Amino acid sequence: MSDITYRTFDIPDALTDELRGWYDAVGLGFHQKQGSDEAAGRWREEVSRDGWRLDGAYAPASEHSLGAHIPVATFATTTQSINTGGGHVEPACFITDVTVRTTHRRRGLLSHLMGAALRRARDEGLSLAALTVTEGGIYGRFGFGVATQHRSAEIDTGLRFGLVAPVEPRVEMMPNDASVAVRRAVFDRFHATHRGSHQRLAFYDALLSGAWDWDSDGPNKAIRSAVHLDASGQPDGVLSYEIDEQSSAVKIRDLLALDAGAELGLWQFIAALDLVEKATLRRLSPTSALPWALTDPRALKVTGVEDFTWLRVLDPAAALAVRAFDADGEIAVEVVDPRGIASGTWRVAARAGRAEVTPATEAAVQVDIRALGSLYLGLADARTLAAAGLVHGPAADVAALARLFRTDGPPHNTSGF
Incomplete structure (x- = not known):
């Protein structure tokens, strides 16, 4: 050394x-x-x-x-x-x-x-630190817990593709260079409204517009861009894709939609592409309407579920004070951090969506710092984490912790770094 x-x-x-x-x-x-x-x-x-x-x-x-x-x-x-x-x-x-x-x-x-x-x-x-990982066995020891996941999917866009309810066509192709500003604007609205979203970094502009591809060390001429427009003509969804002619497949590089109407409209556009039989997507929304909107649900196959972003709480009191709570409740929690950065005991009292966090002298529930990272955005249930050995306490208190941290929907992130 x-x-x-x-x-x-x-x-x-x-x-x-x-x-x-x-x-x-x-x-x-x-x-x-x-x-x-x-x-x-x-x-x-x-x-x-x-x-x-x-x-x-x-x-x-x-x-x-x-x-x-x-x-x-x-x-x-x-x-x-x-x-x-x-x-x-x-x-x-x-x-x-x-x-x-x-x-x-x-x-x-x-x-x-x-x-x-x-x-x-x-x-x-x-109060928070985040990262994505190439190896899953490294960062737990530094206090990071899996906080969001992504689902890879393959969709049959041939004769099996059909939607239960008709979708009004509101998709336009657009020049790749023009897609940069549109994608930024749509993402800003997405980021402001979706729990678990992480800010996109600068490299996304060139990557998704085809201006630069880091794997080939040059421009990506295969990239195409499309935008979905709402009823007033404003962008509410954006698509970046490329077609592999040899496999008759469309590789979706990015599908960003503000609501189900925009999402399904973009899927309808993808399925209408000529000479294409399937589409692959690495990050299907955990709340996607597509599986339920298909006339044949088996036209969609989830091909993998993986960890995406990992979260590390640095200051539990400050982090919990800015977290939105979908349920009211109160519980005292001891955070156990072997590295001594975030250790302590706090009482969390959630009312009307926000929590008051105050120091406490004792708590019935102990939460490992890794578990707090997985609880924070709503990905994991405290009872599951207790079964894994990351949360400790009487069953009734662990159940109360689970109810308090429950969210109305899973975290949704589209951005890696």
């Missing part, structure tokens, strides 16, 4: 050697091909727009190493927002690009970077 130094820097106005080294280290960590100078420049512009702070762990250069300018561990943070219910969006610490080079594992680099970031975010007044 004595040979490791840690550096922090904001995004410079140009692609410096230090920034390029950090960018290359992330690509190495995720087994990506080396990006071009254009790709690195685009990345610099996007992370600058989002205000990322970059942290790195550096080892001395040797005769056979990659060089002192390429960190052996990377860690990035930015302050964005999460919808905590009831129309409230709360600032949160978003974490991404977490890597540790294979040659420098088991040296505490991730623990150092993560611990410093979480404490810094808490000290700056943020």
Whole structure:
């Protein structure tokens, strides 16, 4: 450990050697091909727009190493927002690009970077931290719990596709470059009204408009864009897709709808595409009307359910005070945080959608910090978490906790980072 130094820097106005080294280290960590100078420049512009702070762990250069300018561990943070219910969006610490080079594992680099970031975010007044993961076994030990999920689906868009009730056609194709502003506007309305939504980052603009594809290191000429219009002619849904002619399938890159009418209108458009027999979608809404609107429900197949975003509560009192509660109730809860960031005991009294959170001396229910992250947006039931060993207490008190944290619908997030 004595040979490791840690550096922090904001995004410079140009692609410096230090920034390029950090960018290359992330690509190495995720087994990506080396990006071009254009790709690195685009990345610099996007992370600058989002205000990322970059942290790195550096080892001395040797005769056979990659060089002192390429960190052996990377860690990035930015302050964005999460919808905590009831129309409230709360600032949160978003974490991404977490890597540790294979040659420098088991040296505490991730623990150092993560611990410093979480404490810094808490000290700056943020009550929540969020991330997405490539490996599911790492972040529970840092206090993160699965908070949203996504469902992958395959839809038969051929003769089996039909809707129970007719949908008025209100879809227009639009130029890809024009779709950027429309998608942003629709997302802003979605983000303000859907519990569990995480703010979208700058890279979505180029990715979903086809201006840049990070896998191919160039523009994606296959992307097409469409918009759904409400009765007054205003956009209330947006679609980004590409067609694979070899498999006669349409790959939906993004389907964002403000209500069921917009969602079904876009699905009707997708099913009407010529020479297409099926559609694939990675993030089917957990409250999608499509399974119930199809004349043949078996035309839709859920092909997978996976964790999506993970949540870490940094300040339970502050986080619970900005959470919307769909049920009234009162309970004292002890939060157990092995890392000592969020430990404590509080009484939560919810009335008319909001909670008053006050310190308490004792509680019948103990909640592991990971479980609080899974309870917070309404994904998990406290009784299920108790069965998993993450919540402890008498059955009646655990049931009361479950009732208090119950939400009228599951959290819905469309944005990764």
